[in-house]
Amino acid sequence: MGGNHTQIKFILLGITDNPYAQAPLFVLFLLIYIVTLVGNVGITVLVPVSPSLHTPMYFFLTHFAFTDICYSTVISPRMLADLLSEDKTISFTGCMMQFLTFAFFATIECHLLAIMAYDRHVAICHPLLYVTIISSHVCWQLIASSYLFTFLSAIIYTWCVFGGSFCGPNRINHFFCDEVPVLKLMCSDTHSSEMVIFAFITINVVGTSMIILLSYISILCTVLRVCSAQSRARAFHTCASHLMGVSMYFGTGFFMYLQPPSSHRSLDQVASIIYTVITPMLNPFIYSLRNREVKGALLKCRSRLFNHWQHKKVLSSSAGTVRVN
Structure with a gap:
């Protein structure tokens, strides 16, 4: 990238320029961000300390929750600061790094959703082979290969978006440095970059x-052959909630990135808010906190903490009594 790029500064126009709407939106998105952190941090802490959750499914869920934390943190703090600040400038390097980290975590989330769907497919459709197919070694291989491929994709993706010449307007009509609004500011030809980006989006998304889709179709076909109506209902309920989360994430992603640049409209910001802010908040409830095993682990942890607190309280009272005597 050219040396003059380091001197460039962009201006993020944000969600709204209405001063009366900025404070309520700040409170709303701050609450969403706090709920996102509490839910996802809770999962990353709960799974390692709960022996009953030491299974491949929750191993993948831990990485998924960690990704949601990072993914949301790349976007939300800057968006919140811009809602209260008059200075919305961001350096070229800052904009590029925000996009790089966003591209990495957004793409790894796609891979983790696919891995989790495949894990459920094997568990339900091939239960006797589950331990062999989804071994601990395979889990780490899937995670490591996904992180590596995603990192390489994000580097190439970022180069395509920021590798051209910027010599015109510097106002980004968005609340973060995303592909489409940044490419609109380029004064060099973006056709080849858009083709490479489209290829990587096709591969990753x-x-x-x-x-x-194929995993859940296989799961549903298997569930339909199950004799127990209760088992069918439980499996359908789980699949429906998971597919709702997947649909929100991929649906808004398809809307944003698989349409021609000339077709982008004001609805893009609404779609972006859904998959960058709302979805990370909902994921802990969709994939974990509605799960019976997770609820049981939470109750056990709460019980252990309460008993530990009671024990310390008793010891403290006993020590106080001894000192008085």
Whole structure:
């Protein structure tokens, strides 16, 4: 990238320029961000300390929750600061790094959703082979290969978005440095960059969504052959909630990135808010906190903490009594 890029500064126009709407939106998005952190941090802490959750499914969920924390933190703090600040400038390097980290965590989320769907497919459709197919070694291989491929994709993706010449307006009509609004500011030809970006989006987004779709179709076909109506209802309930989360994430992603640049409208910001702010908040409830095993682990942890607090209280009282005597 050219040396003059380091001198460039962009201006993020944000969600709204209405001063009366900025304070209520700040409170709303701050609450959403806090709930996102509490829910996802809770999962990353709960799974390691609960032996009953030491299974591949929750191993993947821990990485998923960690990704949601990072993914949301890349976007929300800057968006919140801009809602209260008059200075909305961001350096070229800052904008590029925000996009790089956003691209990485957004893409790894696609891969993790596909891995989790495949894990459920094996668990339900091939239960006798589950331990062999989804071994601890395989879990780490899936995670490591996803992180590596996603990192390389994010580097190339970022180069395509920021590798051209910027010599015109510097106002980004968005609340973060995203592909479409940044490419609109380029004064060099963006056709080849858009083709490379489209290819990587097809591989990472369409490819993983097909894995998810085929996995859940296989799961539903298997569930329909189950004799127990209660088991069918429970499986359908789980699949429906998971597919709702997947649909929100991939649906808004398809809307944003698989349409021609000329077609982008004001609805883009609404779609962006859904998949960058709302979805990370909902994921702990969709994938974990509605799960019976997670609820049981939470109750056990709460019971252990209460007993530990009671024990310390008793010891403290005993020590006080001894000192008085």
